Amino acid sequence: MTLHLQTEEKQPLSREEILHPHRTLENSKVRTEDFDAWYGNNQVLKKLNIEVREHSVTAIIGPSGCGKSTLIRCLNRMHELVSRARTSGRVMLDGSDIYAKGVDPVTIRRRVGMVFQKPNPFPTMSVYDNVAAGLRLNGERNHSVLDRAVQQSLELAFLWDEVKGDLDKSGASLSGGQQQRLCIARALAVEPEVILMDEPCSALDPIATAKIEELIASIKGNYTVVIVTHNMQQAARVSDFTAFLYLGQLIEYGETTSLFENPVEELTERYLTGKFG
Amino acid sequence: MSNYSMRRFKNKLALWIGALCAALAMIPLVSILYDVVKNGASSLNVDFLTSAPGVIGQAGGGIGPAIQGTLLLVGLTIIMGVPLGVLSGIYLTEFGDNPVGRVIRFLNDVLAEFPSVVIGVVIFTLIVLTFKSFSVIAGALALSIIMLPIITRSTEESLKLVPNSIRDASMALGIRRWRTTLSVVLTTAKSGVVTGILLAIARVAGETAPLVFTILGSQYFFSGLNSPMDALPIRIYRLALLPYPYAQAQGWGAALVLILMVLVVNIGVRLATRGRLYTTRSRA
Numbered sequence: 001m002t003l004h005l006q007t008e009e010k011q012p013l014s015r016e017e018i019l020h021p022h023r024t025l026e027n028s029k030v031r032t033e034d035f036d037a038w039y040g041n042n043q044v045l046k047k048l049n050i051e052v053r054e055h056s057v058t059a060i061i062g063p064s065g066c067g068k069s070t071l072i073r074c075l076n077r078m079h080e081l082v083s084r085a086r087t088s089g090r091v092m093l094d095g096s097d098i099y100a101k102g103v104d105p106v107t108i109r110r111r112v113g114m115v116f117q118k119p120n121p122f123p124t125m126s127v128y129d130n131v132a133a134g135l136r137l138n139g140e141r142n143h144s145v146l147d148r149a150v151q152q153s154l155e156l157a158f159l160w161d162e163v164k165g166d167l168d169k170s171g172a173s174l175s176g177g178q179q180q181r182l183c184i185a186r187a188l189a190v191e192p193e194v195i196l197m198d199e200p201c202s203a204l205d206p207i208a209t210a211k212i213e214e215l216i217a218s219i220k221g222n223y224t225v226v227i228v229t230h231n232m233q234q235a236a237r238v239s240d241f242t243a244f245l246y247l248g249q250l251i252e253y254g255e256t257t258s259l260f261e262n263p264v265e266e267l268t269e270r271y272l273t274g275k276f277g
Numbered sequence: 278m279s280n281y282s283m284r285r286f287k288n289k290l291a292l293w294i295g296a297l298c299a300a301l302a303m304i305p306l307v308s309i310l311y312d313v314v315k316n317g318a319s320s321l322n323v324d325f326l327t328s329a330p331g332v333i334g335q336a337g338g339g340i341g342p343a344i345q346g347t348l349l350l351v352g353l354t355i356i357m358g359v360p361l362g363v364l365s366g367i368y369l370t371e372f373g374d375n376p377v378g379r380v381i382r383f384l385n386d387v388l389a390e391f392p393s394v395v396i397g398v399v400i401f402t403l404i405v406l407t408f409k410s411f412s413v414i415a416g417a418l419a420l421s422i423i424m425l426p427i428i429t430r431s432t433e434e435s436l437k438l439v440p441n442s443i444r445d446a447s448m449a450l451g452i453r454r455w456r457t458t459l460s461v462v463l464t465t466a467k468s469g470v471v472t473g474i475l476l477a478i479a480r481v482a483g484e485t486a487p488l489v490f491t492i493l494g495s496q497y498f499f500s501g502l503n504s505p506m507d508a509l510p511i512r513i514y515r516l517a518l519l520p521y522p523y524a525q526a527q528g529w530g531a532a533l534v535l536i537l538m539v540l541v542v543n544i545g546v547r548l549a550t551r552g553r554l555y556t557t558r559s560r561a
Contacts, residue, residue: 081448106451108451109450109451110450118442122443122461124464137460137461138451138456183446
């Protein structure tokens with residue numbers, strides 16, 4: 001991995017700086033401020049402060065049930081679609097609160113796209129229609145615009161060469177890894193600024209996983225990526241920053257290399273060395 | 278016998294029992310079709326299909342008004358019942374996870390179990406007596422009420438089969454809720470929804486009892502939405518009660534026409550809805 005901050009010869013971050021990175025990071029894209037989330041009476045996120053840097057890959061790791069998926073579902077307001085789900089605190093996207101009164105969640109979701117754990121292409125739509133769906137169902141009718149967006153998105157998702165001969169075949173007829181890349185292309189087609197990925201490789205074999213990791217590395221220059229993963233090696237391979245969550249709290253957050261090599265918290269070290277989780 | 282061959286035997290046995298039951302289930306269908314075609318085919322000719330019934334007791338005449346009436350009635354019923362039923366089904370699946378939804382779902386199930394003759398009597402009291410006339414409108418209303426719960430239920434069941442991950446995928450693209458429901462969820466469930474509608478159409482096309490209380494039956498062609506009208510089930514019933522052999526043959530003929538109409542609608546709708554939501558691209 002290239003080490004962004006280390007090459008800039010910065011001082012090692014203090015614990016305070018690591019836990020409140022928005023005091024140290026520049027180019028903030030997304031920042032949560034004292035953010036809580038509940039399902040009914042069950043509080044899943046507790047006073048979470050985390051910051052995501054623009055044009056970087058941030059990995060969120062932690063044992064099952066620690067709130068990783070909930071956290072990213074809060075970053076594009078998908079959390080509230082579950083009944084009895086609620087939140088408090090702020091999530092700043094480019095400095096303005098996406099939970100402020102009068103903000104339309106639909107406009108947020110157009111800026112912050114999402115890729116899910118299991119590939120979920122629209123089963124009755126063709127490859128082309130799947131990728132075009134986001135634009136089309138938001139009113140885009142111009143065929144040349146759609147054609148261009150579909151090709152560009154499929155190319156970004158490393159899928160174009162495999163499907164260009166038959167864009168009319170059903171999206172559901174692709175292999176699992178291809179379906180997941182189709183879902184990534186579908187998310188990219190609406191040109192979001194941030195892409196959230198919820199364990200995008202957990203249903204895939206190692207070769208398909210490698211392709212998606214390569215894809216993530218290639219798009220991060222233009223997008224901000226937040227990836228939830230169960231796989232610590234994956235976090236180490238793809239991310240610039242890593243956040244370790246435990247029981248809904250942010251335990252440690254920092255550059256991926258320093259977090260993996262010199263974790264500050266004992267809990268982080270125990271998790272990374274497989275002592276629990 | 279070894280354990281393995283015993284298991285193979287049980288497997289074969291279960292397969293054959295299943296096949297036998299499927300064959301048994303086909304017997305009524307085939308025998309009804311056979312009887313109707315055998316007894317009814319000889320009556321079919323252009324004159325029979327297009328002319329009004331003749332004088333009772335004398336051979337001749339046809340079922341023109343009844344065909345016209347059934348087409349008109351079923352058409353009006355579809356216009357009133359299908360949108361209402363599909364939209365109710367959508368409401369119940371997508372927005373009905375609350376006390377109001379549960380009450381509607383319960384009442385809908387109750388309505389589905391009402392005997393159709395009761396619905397006929399209710400419409401007779403509410404519409405026919407109020408306006409002092411049997412009418413096509415009253416008949417179509419009664420049939421819509423019969424159709425509504427069937428379509429609501431089948432639409433709801435079909436939409437429930439669409440996984441939530443599909444809704445999530447659409448919402449996460451910044452597609453609005455109503456668009457997601459209509460263009461993604463409904464499209465995904467389309468074949469189930471269409472099947473439900475077709476079953477409901479077939480059901481109401483053959484209803485007799487509620488029609489006796491609402492459109493009454495008639496010797497004449499259409500003369501206004503507020504007048505009595507003939508329909509195939511009523512015509513079949515009346516013809517079957519007559520003691521003359523020609524009338525009974527005409528009854529079989531009318532039954533065959535009714536079955537063929539339902540079949541044509543079924544095949545036609547399936548062909549028409551088989552394509553995708555979008556013709557993918559217009560480019561060559």
